Every structure is written in structure tokens, then in C-alpha cells.
Amino acid sequence: MAQSEFDFSGLEKRLGVSRRTFLKFCTGVAASLGLPSGAAMAMAKAVADPKKRPPVIWLHGQECTGPTEALLRSEQPSLEHLILDLISLDYHQTLDAGAGHQVEDLKKQAMKENKGKYLLVVEGAIPLAQDGIFCKIGGETMTHITQEAAEHAAAIVAYGSCASWGGVQSAAPNPTGAVGAPQFLKDKTVVTIPGCPPNPANFIGTVLYFVTYGKLPPIDEKGRPKWAYGRLIHENCYRRPHFDAGRFAKEFGDEGHRKGWCLYKLGCKGPETYNNCPSLEYNNVGGGVWPVGVGHPCFGCSEHGVGFNKPLFSLADVKTHTAPNTFPAIEDRQDSSGITAGAAALAGAAVGVAVGATAAGAKKLDQKEKDQG
Numbered sequence: 001m002a003q004s005e006f007d008f009s010g011l012e013k014r015l016g017v018s019r020r021t022f023l024k025f026c027t028g029v030a031a032s033l034g035l036p037s038g039a040a041m042a043m044a045k046a047v048a049d050p051k052k053r054p055p056v057i058w059l060h061g062q063e064c065t066g067p068t069e070a071l072l073r074s075e076q077p078s079l080e081h082l083i084l085d086l087i088s089l090d091y092h093q094t095l096d097a098g099a100g101h102q103v104e105d106l107k108k109q110a111m112k113e114n115k116g117k118y119l120l121v122v123e124g125a126i127p128l129a130q131d132g133i134f135c136k137i138g139g140e141t142m143t144h145i146t147q148e149a150a151e152h153a154a155a156i157v158a159y160g161s162c163a164s165w166g167g168v169q170s171a172a173p174n175p176t177g178a179v180g181a182p183q184f185l186k187d188k189t190v191v192t193i194p195g196c197p198p199n200p201a202n203f204i205g206t207v208l209y210f211v212t213y214g215k216l217p218p219i220d221e222k223g224r225p226k227w228a229y230g231r232l233i234h235e236n237c238y239r240r241p242h243f244d245a246g247r248f249a250k251e252f253g254d255e256g257h258r259k260g261w262c263l264y265k266l267g268c269k270g271p272e273t274y275n276n277c278p279s280l281e282y283n284n285v286g287g288g289v290w291p292v293g294v295g296h297p298c299f300g301c302s303e304h305g306v307g308f309n310k311p312l313f314s315l316a317d318v319k320t321h322t323a324p325n326t327f328p329a330i331e332d333r334q335d336s337s338g339i340t341a342g343a344a345a346l347a348g349a350a351v352g353v354a355v356g357a358t359a360a361g362a363k364k365l366d367q368k369e370k371d372q373g
Helices: 009-015 019-032 039-048 066-072 079-086 101-113 142-151 161-165 200-213 240-244 315-319 341-354 359-372
Strands: 055-060 088-092 119-123 155-159 190-193
Touching: 019 039, 019 200, 039 200, 055 101, 055 142, 066 200, 079 200, 088 101, 119 142, 119 161, 155 161, 155 200, 161 190, 190 200
Parallel strands: 055 088, 055 119, 119 155, 155 190
Antiparallel strands: none
């Protein structure tokens, strides 16, 4: 497409990067989502068009605000570009500058003016016990607030494990009756982005897909975007060769642990957990900034019933794992979307490279190209 057909000048000024660098970024995101090459231009046009920015209503229930804290540190793109260039964040209980009745009135006004057009993001669990009295905002229960906001939302995203299936609040005996958004909004389609905290890139990629196509990406049976949660951590883990060779750390700090051997016998739940942690690390920080990368077993935070709902690393818990020698060969396993893991491993490796182009990184790349040119 010729530049005369699509003017990038306004976008270049807003983002501070060149047309070429921005298209590289869009191409990378499109590739990570498994979209054809033509999708990159569609994404670029959508981001450049202010009318495409979806209004967002962001609610907080029972949680530690970890997902928002992770997003605050995002570089894929940075938070200011997310808010100013990709979405219109009309209401967010943590980031709102105002407070009290004024903010709550603005939320209701935004939902009324954008009926059927806004994106609802739920962060945190929703307590159902005793008519929802265990979580109130502005004098209203989380159950009422969520139901009201979900009624006319164009799409609903549960961000974080607490919002996806209840998280630690839902662990037995669950006195507040905490559940996730999909369990509460049973008549709605809810896209889940689980993790404790989730990788911001999984949220950003999902939002970019929504901005581009006006709908959410394909999801698995648990509501998770297939592009991000389609493969077991175990299948793409860079400690997998040690697993196959039978090299396991048996105690924290032993020789195997120091040498980076497989953490399965320390209770790693990678063979049970679907997520892209090994191939898409957090916020473009190298060095393995995720549990397994720093020598700690995966604790299954993105799987309901694996993380939080039972003791994390007791001996009894480790004994419930499938014995290592009973796992099928990696080429024979299937991921949650039905793709064989052998093929998926190659795609997974590409994800980290593709989404690695961030707003900050794009600027550095742009400057490097200028210096070399």
C-alpha cells in the first residue's frame, strides 16, 4: 500500500518511531498471534485511527493488583502508549486520578455513551457469599458492579488468575465464595488471561487483535487465547533437554539445581500448565525472569486446580505428579488447540522474537538504523 493511501505522519509523531519501525512492530505482533502477513497493515491502520480506540471499563475485585502492577511496567508497548494510543481507559479503580462519586458517575456515563462498544476488563475474583458483601466499591457490591458493566460490553476480558477462575481467594475453604468472571457471568463469553501475574504481552496482544478486528481472538475451552496458552510450559521449557536425559535437581541448591537441571522433582507443574512463559519472557527483560528461569519450579498459576487450590510444594503434592517416564514423547503430545507439540515448539520459539519489538525497543532500533544509515 502506498503511503499516500495511508498517512503515517500522525502516528509517527504520537509514537516517536518511524513508519518502518512501527510496521516491524505490527508484523511481529501479527506473527505472534498466528495471523497472515497482511494483518500487520490492518493492525497499523487500526492503531493509527483514533476512532478505533475502544473505550475500556476496568474493574477490581478480590486481588493484590498484581496484574495492573505488571502492566504498569510493560514495554510491549509501554503503559502510556497503551492508554494514549491503543485504548481509551475511561475507568480504572487503581489508576484513576479522581475518586469518590465523581469517578463512579463518570464510569456510568461512559458505559451509557458507549453502550455495546466498550471493552470490560475484570481484575480480581468476585465473592458471592452473603450477597457479595465481602467486596464493595463505592457502596456497591462487586457482583452488582460486574453484572451492570457486563450487560452492554462489546467484549469481556478476565485479567489474571483471580479474575479467570478465583485464584488464591477461591482455595478451600473459600469463605467468601470467590469465583472468577466466567463462573459468575455464565451467559457471557469471557476471555481469560490467567497468570499470577499474567504476562502483559498476552493482554496487549489480545487487545490489539480486538482493536484490529472488533472481536476477541480464538480461545480454548477455558477461555484463554490460543495464541498465548496453546502449549504446555513443559514442551517449550529450555530445561526440557535435562528432563529427557533424566537430569533432575532434587533439592534447592544441590549440584543439579546449580547446573540448571530440570525442576520436575522439586514439584514443577510445567507439564500440567499451559502458558507461553518460556518463549515470551516478561517485559523484554532477559535472563529468565519467570519462576523456572530463576531456579524455582512452575507453580501452575494459569491453571485452575493446579496452582493455589492445593499445597504448592509439599511432598504429597509432588507424589501426585505423573511419573517422568510416562510422558509421551514431545512429538506425540498435542496442545490445547490440537496442534502437535513438535510443530508448536517452533512456533513458540518465534513468539518471543516476534513480540520482542516493544515501544521502547522500537525507538532504540529506530535510532540505531539512523546512526548506521
